[in-house]
Amino acid sequence: MRNIEIKARITNYDNICKIAEELSGGPPTVIVQDDTFYRVNSGRLKMRFYADSSATLVRYDRDDEGGPKLSDYDLVQFPTAEKEKAKQLDEILRKCLGPRGRVIKERKLYMVGQTRVHIDSVQDLGQFMELEVVLRPEQTVDEGRAIARDLQTKLQVQDKDLIECAYVDLLDK
Template identity: 45%
Template sequence: MPSNVEIKAVLRDINYLTQRAKDLSASEGTVIRQQDTFFKVPTGRLKLRDFQDGTGQLIFYERPDTEGPKLSNYSITPTSDPKGLVKVLTDALGLVGQVKKERTLFIVGQTRVHVDSVEGLGVFMELEVVMKENQSREEGVSIANQLMLELGVKEADLIDGAYMDLLLKDQKNGYRL
């Protein structure tokens, strides 16, 4: 199963981080609009990512809900009918909720740097160090930590869990970043 080392952080200065990501990736980034629909499953997380253009991906992943770099194992399959698949999976498994975001993607080495504007939550940064076949978790964590430094991400801004978790907390507790 493919894996990555991932971190998420609240963005305090979107302009600074975006400019640093542009510099490090030598690109303007790619803007992607996504709607992630999460389904009830006994372990891990299952989501259907709708790219809002008639295409999508069904993604299953397992990852601890802790702050800082964490290893995530995942599997992905494409779909050309995301809306139909959402209906079937909702009927079969039940719906947890949806996350709508606009993501700017930058590639820095083997790392996907995301600048995410999440509807109802705010602006975040996510790093996904895409692990090579024989690479250790420790190597991935080291790459993530170094990139955090280069992007000016502070440990105090790290968050745990998924955007869906934050939205659910917000609904239950009035949680705000």
């Protein structure tokens, strides 16, 4: 699976939430996420636990660069009924790979067409906006970048506020 991402610090949380709600046509879905990142040789690997005890194992590759960037990713879902399996896998990955870091956040999710607009409050970091333009199989990277840039403009996010890396990398600094 592929998407085009933009991530940025935000300076006016209430304003960007208002614009995102207008663009999406409705209120957000609020999601609490607790991510453990593991030490890996390439890309990133994390186990994401949700408030309802469900979980998702996420593997992704994405260049650390400003502006819209391609992310290639794989997901393994663990519904609430399989929460013990997710916990067991998390323990195995911690033992084998070692934990790299932990990111806890409250995410407001707004859907705008094929784009997931996230307004995140990240523990120990602050507030951010992330766009994920989920590419359809026939779509090019350039098409996804154009959609992302258009939404960046509509959300009034300045290029100077863009960040190149993942939240876990910011916590490392």
